[in-house]
Amino acid sequence: MSDHDLRRWLTERVAGYLQRPPAEIDPTVKLxxxxxxxxxxxxxxxxVEETVxxxxxxxxxxxxxxxxxxxxxxxxLLSQDRxxxxxxxxxxxx
Amino acid sequence: xxxFVAHMRDRLSDDRGLVFVRDNGEPARxxxxxxDRRARATAVWLTERGMTxxxxxxxxxxxxxxxxxxxxxxYARVPAIPAPxxxxxxxxxGRVRTLLRDAGARLVLTDSAHAPELSGLSARVVDPSADPxxxxxxxxxxxxxxxxQYTSGSxxxxxxxxxxxxxxxxxLELFRSLAGAEPPRSLAGxxxxxxxxxxxxxxxxxxxVGADLVFMSPTxxxxxxxxxxxxxxxxxxxxxxxxxxxxxxxxxxxxxEQLAGLDLSTLAMALSGAxxxxxxxxxxxxxxxxxxxxxxxxWNPGYGLAESTLMVTCVPRGQGVTVHRFAPxxxxxxxxxxxxxxVPLVACGPVSGLDLRIVDPxxxxxxxxxxxxxIWVAGPSVALGYRGRPExxxxxxxxxxxxxxxxxxLGFLLDGQLYVTGRIKDVIIVNGRNLYPQxxxxxxxxxxxxxxxxxxxxxxxxxxxxxxxxxxxxxxGRSTVLSEVADRVMDLVAREFGxxxxxxxxxxxxxxxxxxxxxxxxxxxELFLSGSLIPLHAELEPAVNDLLATAS
Numbered sequence: 001m002s003d004h005d006l007r008r009w010l011t012e013r014v015a016g017y018l019q020r021p022p023a024e025i026d027p028t029v030k031l032x033x034x035x036x037x038x039x040x041x042x043x044x045x046x047x048v049e050e051t052v053x054x055x056x057x058x059x060x061x062x063x064x065x066x067x068x069x070x071x072x073x074x075x076x077l078l079s080q081d082r083x084x085x086x087x088x089x090x091x092x093x094x
Numbered sequence: 095x096x097x098f099v100a101h102m103r104d105r106l107s108d109d110r111g112l113v114f115v116r117d118n119g120e121p122a123r124x125x126x127x128x129x130d131r132r133a134r135a136t137a138v139w140l141t142e143r144g145m146t147x148x149x150x151x152x153x154x155x156x157x158x159x160x161x162x163x164x165x166x167x168x169y170a171r172v173p174a175i176p177a178p179x180x181x182x183x184x185x186x187x188g189r190v191r192t193l194l195r196d197a198g199a200r201l202v203l204t205d206s207a208h209a210p211e212l213s214g215l216s217a218r219v220v221d222p223s224a225d226p227x228x229x230x231x232x233x234x235x236x237x238x239x240x241x242x243q244y245t246s247g248s249x250x251x252x253x254x255x256x257x258x259x260x261x262x263x264x265x266l267e268l269f270r271s272l273a274g275a276e277p278p279r280s281l282a283g284x285x286x287x288x289x290x291x292x293x294x295x296x297x298x299x300x301x302x303v304g305a306d307l308v309f310m311s312p313t314x315x316x317x318x319x320x321x322x323x324x325x326x327x328x329x330x331x332x333x334x335x336x337x338x339x340x341x342x343x344x345x346x347x348x349x350x351e352q353l354a355g356l357d358l359s360t361l362a363m364a365l366s367g368a369x370x371x372x373x374x375x376x377x378x379x380x381x382x383x384x385x386x387x388x389x390x391x392x393w394n395p396g397y398g399l400a401e402s403t404l405m406v407t408c409v410p411r412g413q414g415v416t417v418h419r420f421a422p423x424x425x426x427x428x429x430x431x432x433x434x435x436x437v438p439l440v441a442c443g444p445v446s447g448l449d450l451r452i453v454d455p456x457x458x459x460x461x462x463x464x465x466x467x468x469i470w471v472a473g474p475s476v477a478l479g480y481r482g483r484p485e486x487x488x489x490x491x492x493x494x495x496x497x498x499x500x501x502x503x504l505g506f507l508l509d510g511q512l513y514v515t516g517r518i519k520d521v522i523i524v525n526g527r528n529l530y531p532q533x534x535x536x537x538x539x540x541x542x543x544x545x546x547x548x549x550x551x552x553x554x555x556x557x558x559x560x561x562x563x564x565x566x567x568x569x570x571g572r573s574t575v576l577s578e579v580a581d582r583v584m585d586l587v588a589r590e591f592g593x594x595x596x597x598x599x600x601x602x603x604x605x606x607x608x609x610x611x612x613x614x615x616x617x618x619x620e621l622f623l624s625g626s627l628i629p630l631h632a633e634l635e636p637a638v639n640d641l642l643a644t645a646s
Contacts, residue, residue, distance in 0.1 A: 032584060033635075035635055037592055037593050038525075038591075038592020039525055041592065062585075
């Protein structure tokens, strides 16, 4: 996924959780402003895992609070994936 | 029978049991006979440590170990305190210490996986090798405390509801009678075991009626809600329970592809409770899952609270949903007047097995049907009181001459059904989770130590959901400084509580108190909603902005 596609995909996902048109989501504005809650934040992690193939911390949307910040973080993880050993943590089986 | 232990032990079976489906999809099973054996071993271990009558805090992940430990406590006459596992390194661990102090508990129990991270609390793991045959049943009566249900997450004002064996049996009998002549053979759900509806409505309910229980972790549900409906499909569950949020989350998240694999035709009862029930949620779920065999007659909307063990009223099996619309302007004047274009309210069932009255919260006089007032409840399900808090117990549990519980919720009776319309207590409910203003205010203060007083309260959004509003006093300053302050407060609160909020920064003295120094949160809410507060800076959710614009 290119950086542009990744951002568009993230915006669509988040807009879906918040039940808003994607055009209303400004990638530079903190997602909590739009009403993002812990349920949405966890769903985003699941969607990232299933679609992008990355395991991310459940605090993703709080540590990287805008679409731009999340996209930058994921892009960095993806580039590390390509240049080094596969990273990420084992799936939580607790 | 007067105690849960004897009742449960009367129904031991190798054919029935509990299945916990782990987050990776693997099921872990335990027959009721084995559960009893392990509970006896736990009880022996507790008794050997002299724990009889001393409360124990149970910090377990979702799973069978909790159920074993909880029953072990009951078998040993140790009041159990179910509580959520604190997040590693989170400030909530202070909350655990507060609970321990408030309950006078010395023992923390956990599983072996979490013992290392809870070593600071001296958490212990039950030795599974204790001899179950050394167990002798303790003397239990209807008045013996079975467990403490903490209703406040507050670091400053925790309140543990003392639920007796008599309370528990009475409330579980209310559950049993909902099903009529056809007791369920299996229950399925995902609610946390430290939540009253997860503990009583799901786990203890299944053990009481002798049904199988299939359950999963709340995290697994939130991540992939289809897993809940897959449990129902795969195990042919006949009964499930959830707050409104659970049903709406399924409707929104489950894809057409996932839907195609579901079979909900076995589901005879789907209880909705623990938070306001939206007519829209029920209608949308029905429509979405009709192709999977979900029947609208399966709905059982209900109302309850931990102070009444769990259930107060609930629609019995097969009666379906009653939705009536009421004029919003009349509701504001505390009257329920039918209006075909008005606000839809879902009936929460008839009064049955408990006494219920609606009273004027000011003068405590009962009001006639169709008038909104505070819901008062009396009967054997009403818990003993708040542990170690005689004054609060008197105020809440001994109203109207001594036998009435003041629920703090508002509602009315009409055609024999209870409708819940709001509340006068301070708790805010978001996604089925209770949030306490004290906790939000404390976090806001941590984010901005230079601030004055803070007041948090909930408001109802036009879509029926609740939204947190926080008012904080600050010194006047440049707008850039105020906007940074607001950002810091909102970042911390949103992250710690996982809820969006609206924040208004106001001048010193704007957050009102009573002469005795108590925050007047409801008054602040009225001032906020009427547009009477003068903001130095405000960050409001768009829907809240719209609300205020209509008010002014």
